Amino acid sequence: MSSTWSRTVSRRTLCLLAAGGLALGVAACGDGDSGAQAGGKVKITVTGQPPTSQPFERSVFDADVKEFEAAHPNIDIDPHEGFMDPKTFSAKLAGGQLEDVYYVYFTDPAQIIARHQAADITEAAKSVPHINDIKPELLDNFRDANGKLYGLPTMNYTMGLLYSRPLFQKAGLDPDKPPQTWDEVREAAKKISALGNGVVGYADYSKNNQGGWHLTGWLYSMGGDIARKDGDKWVADFDNEKGRKALQYLHDMRWTDNSMGAKQLLEAQDVQRMMGAGQLGMYMAAPDNVPVLVKQFNGKYEDYGIAGMPGGQGTLLGGEGYMINPKASPEKVKAGLEWIQWKYLNPDRFEKHIQQYVEGKQPVGLPAEPTPDVWTGAVREQQLTLKAKYANVPAKNFQSYVDTTSKIKGSIEPPNAQQIYAALDSVMQAVLTDQNANIDQQLKSAASKVDSVLAQVK
Known part of the structure; x- marks a missing residue:
């Protein structure tokens, strides 16, 4: 961000x-x-x-x-x-x-x-x-x-779908075959929320710039974008069919399916708390959320899976x-x-670094830890082999994510991203708190604000 x-x-x-x-x-x-x-x-x-x-x-x-x-x-x-x-x-x-x-x-x-x-x-x-x-x-x-x-990357992640394996099982879903499309996410969310007792099928962020960040993830997953170059300047690029489609999914899950729960205006910690308590089926996240769920919210590594980004046409890369x-x-x-x-x-230190994590009783086998996912070719294969050798968490739970991220395009966040996300927060908030929100009007208004932000990009 x-x-x-x-x-x-x-x-x-x-x-x-x-x-x-x-x-x-x-x-x-x-x-x-x-x-x-x-x-x-x-x-x-x-x-x-x-x-x-x-x-x-x-x-x-x-x-x-x-x-x-x-x-x-x-x-x-x-x-x-x-x-x-x-x-x-x-x-x-x-x-x-x-x-x-x-x-x-x-x-x-x-x-x-x-x-x-x-x-x-x-x-x-x-x-x-x-x-x-x-x-x-x-x-x-x-x-x-x-x-x-002018610099070197040392860590990389892409967004995916983090889900509760126990809730998948309780809802009659196969936790080893997570959703691959947003239609499948919607259907799974309905089945999970039908379990009752306050369980929510799918949750999303909508404040403190995190709503705009996740809306960007939605757009990328559908092959859309937030901003594009038009000649020598940047312009907003979400007031279109893909922007409407993403917001319509959110609207329908929230209001038609009632699978997102009544409590909205959520941010990361709210959603992580729900997942850690076993009350949430799915949310958009990167793999680094898993240790947070375990260390801060009393979760268990074996209870979580990560799938590749639904839609498969792109993913937010950070x-x-x-x-x-x-x-x-x-x-x-x-x-x-x-x-x-x-x-x-340093590939020569892969094994030693992994051993440090094992000795420190830290997780080995998650997609992004403890060695960074920045590699291609033989070095990446070397890395994956060593992580599998020392894995102390169920790496198979995250295989869908690993397989998908190697195939789909990752896109960097837009320029002046935080200001753009702030403008897009209001769109997420409107759709998730107002059943009659005018999606076209929300997109048009936000695009105007984002164009003003992008005009500052040199």
């Missing part, structure tokens, strides 16, 4: 631009900090250290820092807790406080690149091991219009990665790339 960035370009960034490249920019504008320390070491600051409230993740990260430094005696890692705070990003960059290696969501790189807030790593990245084994569409998310590369401070010296860029590759994109 993305954020609005304030436009702040530092003097050093402008100097880099004028010089026409990273190395020349450092030579022409250098601030005297190459990152080198006594003894020829390079010190880099990096984000991504988990908070102390996540002791397992924190311990793995800190152990990795020590192991990396032992294997790279010329590099010192200075880890900083936390990930991305868009509200302070530009100010930190301008004030010289932004880390050398910093975390981003998939929705952020386009704006960061346009505002020259990341180093061009095109040449430096050519020496990164296995870079050609990363899914091209994920790398493309970190490229500019000229194909220059994830995260790392970019490098545009003020970084060539030495820091090189060291930063070595850290990113070794820590996050």
